Amino acid sequence: MPELIQAEILLDRLPSPPREHERPHPQQAPAANDSGVPGAAPRPEVSPASEAGDPSSRLPVAAGELVARVRAAVSAYAYGETLPPTRKLGREVGAPYEHVRAALDALEAAGEVAVRQRVYRYRLDPGQLHPQDVEFDRAVRGALTKRVYAPGAALPVGLLGRRHGVASQHLARACRHLIADGLVAHRDGPAGPGYYVTTTSPSPIARAAATRKEESHNRV
Incomplete structure (x- = not known):
């Protein structure tokens, strides 16, 4: 019995727990940004790149x-x-x-x-080849004239780009004059989406356009 009384006395001397509104709020850790570093400044939003090196x-x-x-x-x-x-x-x-x-x-x-x-x-003039695309354009036109690629064949633009110094993100630019002259088309085909040969016989208009493009490049 004395032990029980002594225990009750000790309990009475203990500080009472704080009420709900008196409880201190736990210190909140600084929110982590998308880099995972707490307190770091958030990264600016950037647009997604559909191609590497875009x-x-x-x-x-x-x-x-x-x-x-x-x-x-x-x-x-x-x-x-x-x-x-x-x-x-x-x-x-x-x-x-x-x-x-x-x-x-x-x-x-x-x-x-x-x-x-x-x-x-x-x-650049809209009808002018980019300087980095001149060799690529000339090589493709030469290959088509020699019938290296048959009509309907997939044009290996990645390989040709690496061979003639055109980066992968610039292949669309390098092919746009070939498309405008009716030599190549970008479409779905047997090998999937890509660039396909439409003709191996450039028309006189296409040949004249190619000549003008190279002449405009040489003047720059």
């Missing part, structure tokens, strides 16, 4: 709007005219240097601008 993957989600603004700024310059430095162009469109550079890379992938002397960019 330059638009370095752009914000509103990449289309920025590319349109850069395209509008570039259109103020004549074909073949050297564009201003990227930082100056960024001030004109009100965008960071890195985003403007990625937008220019996207325009280059579309064949609208090109790099001169590895430093400055210039505006």
Whole structure:
């Protein structure tokens, strides 16, 4: 009995548990961002890249709007005219240097601008081959003339691109003049989606167009 009384006395001396509204809230750990690092600044959203090395993957989600603004700024310059430095162009469109550079890379992938002397960019004429695509275009036209690829055959653009210095993300640009001249078509076929030969006999119009493209390239 004395032990029970002593135990009750000790319990009475213990501090009573705090009420619900008096309980301190546990300290919340800083939320982790998408990198998994607690408290780190969240990464800016970027647009998904459908192709490896796609330059638009370095752009914000509103990449289309920025590319349109850069395209509008570039259109103020004549074909073949050297564009201003990227930082100056960024001030004109009100965008960071890195985003403007990625937008220019996207325009280059579309064949609208090109790099001169590895430093400055210039505006390309719509009918002009990109300098990096000239050898590829000439090789494909030569192979078609020699009937290396039959009509309906899949054109091995990846192999030809590696052989003639065209990166995988620029193959669409390299093939666009072949498509415009009716030599190649991008469609679904027996080998899956890709570029297929439509004819091995370029028309006089296509041959003249190829000559004009090479002449315009040589003038730059």
